[in-house]
Every structure is written in C-alpha cells, then in structure tokens.
Amino acid sequence: MDKVKLAVYWAGACGGCDIAIVELGEHLLELAQVADIVFWPCAMDFKLADVEAMSDGYIDITLFNGSIRTDEDLHVAKLLRSRSRALIAFGSCATEGCVPGLSNVRGSDYALERAYLEAPGTENTQGMLPGRASNLPDSLHLPGLRPQVRALQDVVTVDAFVRGCPPNYEQVWKAINQLLTEGLPRSGERLLGVDPRSLCDQCPRVRIGKIRVPRFKRIHEAIPDSEQCFLEQGFICAGPATHAGCSAACIKANMPCRGCYGPPEGVRDQGSAILDAVVAGFAGQNDAAIQEALASIVDPIGTFYRYSYAVSLLNQLAEHRNAQPEAVAVHAEPKR
Amino acid sequence: MIRLSQADHTFIEQIMAEPGGENLLTCWSCGTCAATCLVRRFDSSFNPRLTLHQAGLGLRGLVLSSSEIWQCSACDACYPRCPRQIHISEVMGAIRSVAIREGFHSPGPSALVDEQVCSGCAVCTRVCPYEAIDRVALGEHMVAHVNADKCMHCGICMASCPSGAITLDTFSDTELVSRMFADGWLGQPGYLDGGSTIPRILVFVCQWSVRTDAELQRVYNLGSQVRVVNLPCSGRVDPAMILTALNDGADGVLLAGCQEGECHYKRGTLLGRSKVGLLRALLAQAGIAQERLAFVELGAFDRYVLSGLVQKMLHSIESLVAAAVLE
Ligand code: SF4
Ligand code: SF4
Ligand code: SF4
Ligand code: SF4
Numbered sequence: 319m320d321k322v323k324l325a326v327y328w329a330g331a332c333g334g335c336d337i338a339i340v341e342l343g344e345h346l347l348e349l350a351q352v353a354d355i356v357f358w359p360c361a362m363d364f365k366l367a368d369v370e371a372m373s374d375g376y377i378d379i380t381l382f383n384g385s386i387r388t389d390e391d392l393h394v395a396k397l398l399r400s401r402s403r404a405l406i407a408f409g410s411c412a413t414e415g416c417v418p419g420l421s422n423v424r425g426s427d428y429a430l431e432r433a434y435l436e437a438p439g440t441e442n443t444q445g446m447l448p449g450r451a452s453n454l455p456d457s458l459h460l461p462g463l464r465p466q467v468r469a470l471q472d473v474v475t476v477d478a479f480v481r482g483c484p485p486n487y488e489q490v491w492k493a494i495n496q497l498l499t500e501g502l503p504r505s506g507e508r509l510l511g512v513d514p515r516s517l518c519d520q521c522p523r524v525r526i527g528k529i530r531v532p533r534f535k536r537i538h539e540a541i542p543d544s545e546q547c548f549l550e551q552g553f554i555c556a557g558p559a560t561h562a563g564c565s566a567a568c569i570k571a572n573m574p575c576r577g578c579y580g581p582p583e584g585v586r587d588q589g590s591a592i593l594d595a596v597v598a599g600f601a602g603q604n605d606a607a608i609q610e611a612l613a614s615i616v617d618p619i620g621t622f623y624r625y626s627y628a629v630s631l632l633n634q635l636a637e638h639r640n641a642q643p644e645a646v647a648v649h650a651e652p653k654r
Numbered sequence: 655m656i657r658l659s660q661a662d663h664t665f666i667e668q669i670m671a672e673p674g675g676e677n678l679l680t681c682w683s684c685g686t687c688a689a690t691c692l693v694r695r696f697d698s699s700f701n702p703r704l705t706l707h708q709a710g711l712g713l714r715g716l717v718l719s720s721s722e723i724w725q726c727s728a729c730d731a732c733y734p735r736c737p738r739q740i741h742i743s744e745v746m747g748a749i750r751s752v753a754i755r756e757g758f759h760s761p762g763p764s765a766l767v768d769e770q771v772c773s774g775c776a777v778c779t780r781v782c783p784y785e786a787i788d789r790v791a792l793g794e795h796m797v798a799h800v801n802a803d804k805c806m807h808c809g810i811c812m813a814s815c816p817s818g819a820i821t822l823d824t825f826s827d828t829e830l831v832s833r834m835f836a837d838g839w840l841g842q843p844g845y846l847d848g849g850s851t852i853p854r855i856l857v858f859v860c861q862w863s864v865r866t867d868a869e870l871q872r873v874y875n876l877g878s879q880v881r882v883v884n885l886p887c888s889g890r891v892d893p894a895m896i897l898t899a900l901n902d903g904a905d906g907v908l909l910a911g912c913q914e915g916e917c918h919y920k921r922g923t924l925l926g927r928s929k930v931g932l933l934r935a936l937l938a939q940a941g942i943a944q945e946r947l948a949f950v951e952l953g954a955f956d957r958y959v960l961s962g963l964v965q966k967m968l969h970s971i972e973s974l975v976a977a978a979v980l981e
Contacts, residue, residue, distance in 0.1 A: 423941075515771065515772070515773040515795075515817065516773035516816065516817050517773070518774055518775035518776070519773035519774060519775075519795060519796075525775075525776040525779075525789065526776075527776040527779035527780065527787075527788065529780065547776065549777075550776075557775065558773065558775035558816040559817075562773070582771075582816065582817045582818070584818055585816065585817070587893075587894045587897060590892070590893040590894040590897060591816035591817075591894070593893050593929065593932050593933070593936075594777070594814045594815075594892070594929070595775065595814070595816045596932075597781075597814070597928045597932065598777045598778070598781035598814045599777070599780050599781075600925070600928055602924060602928075603921070603924070604924075605927070608927060608931065609931070611928070612931045612932060612935065615932065615935070618932060618935045619936060619940065622936070631897035631898060631901055632897060632936055632937075632942075633940070634901050635897060635900050635901050635937075635940070636940040636941055636942055638846075
C-alpha cells in the first residue's frame with residue numbers, strides 16, 4: 319500500500335500545536351511506517367516552494383494549526399487547501415481563532431502599538447512597527463497583518479476539526495488513527511479526537527448542585543479546594559460549555575477550565591453558553607447584589623470568549639459596527 | 655352541590671400537619687388572593703380561594719385530582735395582601751405534598767433532559783427556582799433529572815443549559831426563534847446597517863410582567879418597527895438569541911421583566927437582568943453601543959409604561975446615528 323502523504327503547517331500560532339504532535343513520542347515511529355511527511359516547516363527542512371511545486375491534491379492530509387493572522391497565513395491556507403485532499407483545522411487557533419483572535423477586540427493596529435510601543439519592558443526608541451507588508455534587503459519580504467484574525471474555515475473549506483489549545487496528545491493520536499482508518503472526511507464533516515458531552519462529564523469534582531455564590535473570584539485571589547466544583551467555589555469554570563476531550567487536564571492541576579476545547583456539539587456561541595452557566599450560579603436576591611456579582615467579572619470578553627472570540631456572534635456584531643459609518647449617513651436626520 | 659358525606663376530616667388534618675399547611679382553616683374566603691393572582695390572567699378557572707375553601711371542607715378527591723393545586727408558582731403576590739396573613743403558596747405546597755404521597759401528579763408540561771447529551775454539569779440544578787432538578791446516576795454518567803411535580807415550566811433551565819440538553823413543550827427555542835424571524839422581520843439589514851430607514855427593535859416580554867392586553871396593544875400600535883416576542887419569564891431569555899437578533903437586523907433588543915421581588919418564578923427576573931447586564935458589559939468591551947440592549951422592569955402598579963420605554967429606546971438608537979454622523 320502506498321504511504322499516506324501528510325503535511326503539518328503552522329500559521330498564526332504559538333507552536334504548542336506542533337509540540338502536541340511531537341508529544342506523540344514513540345507513536346511518531348508508528349506513524350512513519352504508514353505516512354510520509356511531505357511538509358512540516360516547524361520540524362523538518364521544507365520550503366514553501368516545495369508545496370508550490372506539488373500538484374493539486376498531492377497531499378492526502380494536512381494538519382493546519384494557527385490562525386489566519388497575516389497575508390502569508392492566508393496565502394498558505396489557500397495553497398494547502400488546493401494541494402490537500404483533506405484539510406484539517408488542528409487546534410484552537412485554526413478552529414476558532416483562539417487567543418490571537420482576542421486582538422480583534424481592538425484591532426491589529428492597536429495590537430501592534432501595544433506590543434511594540436507601549437508594553438512594559440519594550441524599548442523601541444525609533445518607534446518601528448512591524449506588521450505592514452514590507453520588502454527588506456536581500457529580497458526578504460515581511461507579510462502584513464490582516465485587519466481581523468480569522469479561523470481557517472472562515473477563509474477556506476475545512477474537512478474536519480481537532481480542537482484544543484493545544485490538542486491533548488492522546489486525542490491527537492486518536493484523531494490521526496481515525497483519519498487513517500476511517501477514510502478522509504469531507505467538508506466540516508467531523509470533530510476528531512473529542513469525547514461525547516461537555517467537560518463536566520469527565521470532571522471528578524464534587525457538585526452539590528444547589529450552591530450559588532455571591533460573586534466570582536479570579537484564580538490568583540484564592541487557593542481553590544481541589545475536590546469541589548470550581549463554580550460552586552466562586553471561580554469561573556468554562557467546563558459546562560466546553561467539549562470533552564482534554565481529560566480534564568487543567569481541572570486536575572487545580573485550575574478551572576477556560577474553554578479551549580470549544581463549545582459542545584450544536585452550540586453556536588461558546589461565550590453565551592459560559593455566560594449562562596455563570597449567571598445560573600448567582601446567589602443575589604436583589605439588584606444591588608446582582609450588580610456586585612456582575613462587577614466581580616473583570617474582562618468579560620477574555621473570560622467568556624478567550625478562545626472563540628474570532629468566530630463569535632459578538633465579533634460578528636462588532637464588525638457590523640465598524641462597517642457602518644458611510645452606510646448610515648444616508649438617513650442622518652433623526653425621525654420622530 | 656357539596657355533600658357532607660364527601661367531607662373527609664382526615665384530609666384537613668393531613669394538610670395541616672404539613673409544614674406551611676397550618677393556616678388552612680384561618681381563611682375567610684374573602685377572595686383577595688384570587689383578585690391578585692396573575693395565574694388568572696391566563697386561566698380564569700384558577701382560584702386559590704376556592705381551592706383553600708374546598709380543602710378546608712375536606713373534599714379530598716375533588717382537591718387532589720384538580721389541576722389547580724399544581725398551578726400556583728409561589729410568587730407570593732397574594733401573601734402581603736391576604737388580611738389573614740395566610741401564606742397561600744405554602745398551603746398549596748402542603749396540599750401538593752399530600753397529593754404526591756397519594757400518587758397524584760402534576761399535569762405538566764415539564765422540562766425534559768436529553769440524557770445522551772447532558773454532562774451533569776449541575777448548571778440547571780443551580781438555576782431552577784424550584785429546586786426541581788437533581789443529578790442522578792445513569793450508567794457511569796451523572797445526568798440531570800427533572801422532578802415533574804415540582805417543575806413550573808418557567809423554561810429557565812432550558813435557556814441555561816450550556817449543552818442545549820433541555821427541552822420544554824412551551825416556549826421552545828424553535829418557537830421563539832421562528833417568532834423572532836417570522837415574516838422576514840429579521841434577516842434583513844437594520845437601520846444601523848444602513849438597511850431599514852427607521853430603527854427596529856425586538857422586545858422580549860415576560861408574559862407575567864405585563865398586566866393587561868391593553869398595555870401590550872400600545873406596543874403593537876407602534877407597528878412593524880417593533881417585534882414583540884412573549885416569554886414565560888425574563889429569565890428564559892437566551893443570550894445567543896439576543897446576539898442573533900442584533901446580528902440579523904434588530905437595532906436594539908429590550909427585555910421586559912417583573913420588578914425586583916415581584917417575579918412570578920421567584921428569581922427569574924434577577925437572571926434576566928443578570929444576563930442583560932453581562933451582555934451589556936460584553937458589548938461595551940467590544941465597542942458596540944450599549945444603548946442597543948436594555949432590561950426594563952415593570953412593577954405591579956405600572957400602567958402603560960412599556961410603549962413609552964420602547965419609544966425611548968427607538969429614540970436613543972436614532973441619536974446614535976445622529977452622533978456618528980456628527981463625529
Ligand atoms: S464546572 Fe468545572 S469544576 Fe465544575 S464540574 Fe464542570 S468542569 Fe468540573
Ligand atoms: S402565590 Fe402567586 S401564583 Fe400562588 S396563588 Fe398566590 S398569587 Fe397566585
Ligand atoms: S445544565 Fe444541561 S448539561 Fe448541565 S446538568 Fe443540566 S441538563 Fe445536564
Ligand atoms: S422549567 Fe423552570 S421549574 Fe421546571 S425544571 Fe426548569 S427551571 Fe425548574
């Protein structure tokens with residue numbers, strides 16, 4: 319049997335997804351028996367020109383990690399789409415924009431200024447800003463930042479998804495085996511390497527079930543008990559609105575879930591679902607108490623949409639707003 | 655006609671032995687509770703005075719088999735008004751306890767959990783105002799289970815379940831979404847998107863917070879600028895529905911619910927305003943005008959205020975555009 323041709327790519331990502339593949343350890347040897355790696359810039363010496371030279375559909379499976387952050391990310395996403403029979407969004411960035419997607423809240427220009435001019439410890443006396451397409455000496459080209467971070471399926475057709483920031487390596491192995499044995503998926507057909515239901519199903523913590531809390535604490539403000547449900551202790555936990563698959567890794571390290579495995583099946587907007595789970599546990603019996611609980615939630619977008627902002631209903635709405643000025647000037651006169 | 659032979663004194667004793675049932679016989683039958691009770695707005699056959707009276711006469715079969723004993727939501731609107739200071743919802747609760755012991759059940763409808771989807775997260779067990787939900791073992795999983803006799807079909811758990819595992823026959827998600835979108839009201843560019851020439855707002859109304867049809871009629875009179883979608887409770891609102899409406903052409907969303915302390919389902923209004931409060935914080939952080947979403951409360955003594963509040967929101971949305979043009 320011919321070996322499967324496998325590619326791995328990283329776009330706007332931290333590198334954790336590649337580590338998750340390296341973490342396969344000995345399984346990599348098994349993988350090498352059945353698959354040839356034809357492109358994996360993070361780990362092996364391949365160049366983009368190698369992919370450009372391939373014919374369409376040459377690659378069987380591409381595991382694409384990272385968000386679409388720069389013009390180059392977009393270019394490579396389109397290129398790999400055409401060269402691959404199955405394109406898999408691998409990890410939270412490719413699936414839903416992840417933490418890079420949070421920069422959509424203030425936009426790319428602000429992100430650059432913050433990182434290269436304002437951030438504590440930054441010394442940039444000439445005020446140089448990268449991020450705009452530029453040609454440098456020795457025919458080096460720096461790609462520009464896209465105005466908004468996108469998930470992979472928002473720019474090309476995706477065949478299947480592997481969730482997680484990064485995906486748990488056991489699930490990665492499971493996903494790869496599913497791909498190798500069950501045939502290649504077609505356009506968004508499958509979530510690979512997840513378990514049924516939401517994380518709480520796998521969480522070992524005790525839930526009394528009737529405990530409501532007056533306000534929420536952030537994790538650095540107190541040491542959580544290691545046995546009791548975080549929500550019932552007043553720490554925000556995204557477990558109820560997060561797909562199972564990570565085997566409760568954070569929970570076991572006494573850290574609340576922040577939602578990197580994305581929403582449960584059929585749920586469109588993860589942030590709304592986390593919000594629901596949190597509000598359900600408010601103890602307040604009057605408006606003043608409710609205000610106190612609301613005020614205890616610092617950085618609501620970062621709390622509810624940490625991984626999914628780029629694909630959220632909220633980001634969609636904010637983009638409408640940015641597109642609005644010329645359009646509304648037509649009927650500027652207030653009507654009564 | 656009531657025959658003395660039907661009277662069963664042990665029934666009275668049973669009720670009075672239950673916590674909250676002690677005051678059964680102090681009722682004067684003045685009917686103040688019936689005059690106050692909101693359930694009667696939708697079901698005129700419900701009459702707490704009559705139920706107390708029949709129970710006080712010991713009419714076991716009649717009372718236990720009636721559907722009325724399951725309808726009191728324990729809102730306690732009648733309690734402060736009863737001249738005999740009878741905690742009527744507690745007496746109703748005592749009668750229900752006797753009924754359950756004797757094998758009677760609430761006619762429903764009640765919330766239903768899809769055990770194949772439920773993760774046992776316990777969000778619903780926390781949110782239910784009636785503590786009607788518990789987690790039970792199902793094979794190696796723990797899943798939510800609704801006690802149908804305690805469920806008041808407020809729909810709050812259905813909105814809260816982060817997995818979408820709960821359904822209820824009344825005010826289902828499909829029903830609400832189809833009412834939001836009906837006749838193409840949503841799914842077209844709104845005023846703020848440069849589509850409609852006038853602002854359009856979606857008004858979710860808790861059906862109990864509006865005391866008369868005339869109040870609602872004044873909102874309907876505002877025409878197609880306003881789409882009214884009734885809810886069983888303001889706590890039934892789902893944040894994803896609000897964001898969907900704003901994305902699909904509604905310029906604003908108004909959620910109307912009961913005044914603090916007057917909620918028909920105990921804490922529903924607090925959940926409704928909490929969701930709106932958090933969503934408004936999210937809008938602000940995302941740079942979207944907060945004027946586009948508001949919670950308004952309607953008190954038991956408010957008359958004809960809703961249409962004014964709706965108009966106020968319409969105007970504030972117009973001012974948004976005026977301000978954007980001046981910038
Ligand atoms: S909310 Fe978090 S801590 Fe509580 S059961 Fe779910 S995953 Fe576990
Ligand atoms: S407590 Fe509320 S629902 Fe029950 S009888 Fe009194 S007014 Fe009616
Ligand atoms: S909220 Fe939903 S998933 Fe969680 S326990 Fe209740 S029914 Fe199950
Ligand atoms: S519908 Fe309301 S009363 Fe019934 S179980 Fe759900 S939250 Fe409780």
